[in-house]
Amino acid sequence: MAAALADPRFRSAVRVVALANLAYFFVEFAVGRIIGSVSLFADSVDFLEDTAVNLLILLALNWPARRRARLGMALAALLLAPALAGLWTAWSQLQAPVPPDPSALSLTGLGALVVNVSCAFLLARFRHTGGSLTKAAFFSARNDALANLAIIAAAAVTAATSSFLPDLIVGFGIAALNAGAAREVWAAARKEHNAVP
Numbered sequence: 660m661a662a663a664l665a666d667p668r669f670r671s672a673v674r675v676v677a678l679a680n681l682a683y684f685f686v687e688f689a690v691g692r693i694i695g696s697v698s699l700f701a702d703s704v705d706f707l708e709d710t711a712v713n714l715l716i717l718l719a720l721n722w723p724a725r726r727r728a729r730l731g732m733a734l735a736a737l738l739l740a741p742a743l744a745g746l747w748t749a750w751s752q753l754q755a756p757v758p759p760d761p762s763a764l765s766l767t768g769l770g771a772l773v774v775n776v777s778c779a780f781l782l783a784r785f786r787h788t789g790g791s792l793t794k795a796a797f798f799s800a801r802n803d804a805l806a807n808l809a810i811i812a813a814a815a816v817t818a819a820t821s822s823f824l825p826d827l828i829v830g831f832g833i834a835a836l837n838a839g840a841a842r843e844v845w846a847a848a849r850k851e852h853n854a855v856p
Contacts, residue, residue, distance in 0.1 A: 670720065672781040673796060677713035680706045683774045690767045696759035697830035698810045699767055700748045702803065705837065706771070708740050709778075709799040716796055731848030734795045735841045749830045752823060759826050761818035768810030775803040798843060806833045 684706035691699030712734055719730045778800035785793045809832055813825035 666785070669785050669793070670717065672785070673713045673716050676778040676781055676796065676800065677710050677717070679774050679778055680709040680713065683771060684710065687767055687771055690763055694759040694763045695752070695755075695757055696764055696826050697748045697752045698806075698813055698826050698833060699759070699764065701830045701833045702768075702771060702806050702810060704740065705799075705803055705806070705833065708737055709796075709803065712737060712795055712799050716793075725852060728848045728852035731795060732845055732852070735845035735848060739838060739841050743834075746831075746834055749827055749834075752827055752830075756823045758817050758821055758823040761814045764817065764826065765811050765814035768807050768814060772804060772807035772811065775800050775807055779804055794843070802836045806836060809833070 684703050687699050687703035687706060690696070691703050715730060715734065719727050722730070779797065782793065782797040782800055785797070806829070809829045813829040816822070816825040
């Protein structure tokens, strides 16, 4: 585990992932607000959360194992933030149900997919060797890629039906995906914490 965390390739990958997530947060947040998309807003908050996760990982690379495990538990809680933000945005959408622009939704979702697939590939080689910290980084990127596929599908259904429901459903799905990732990271961190004498 320590070898993976000390690997300069891992440090470099985490740094690139953090910067890519921060950059695309601004893109997705702006488009989501302009077109009134629940799924884009939830996913943009997730990009910001991924930035925080990866920056915290960079800070903790030289920490002792028990302290890293505690940070892993904190990151599990952080993974719930996009879920809560998505639920709040969904509630707002229910008050004024207007479908988002399908073209902007699909193009923004496609751009996010490119960013997240690239990040997941950068982190994939480390996901089994670095404990809860690398697991948190990988799950964040993987879950975002899955969410982006759902956003693109929602755009297609919205274009065909002129309904706000596909976007709303995907927003709820992103919230559930992040809750599941939080549970997995929490379990890995607890296992690490209990294994340290």
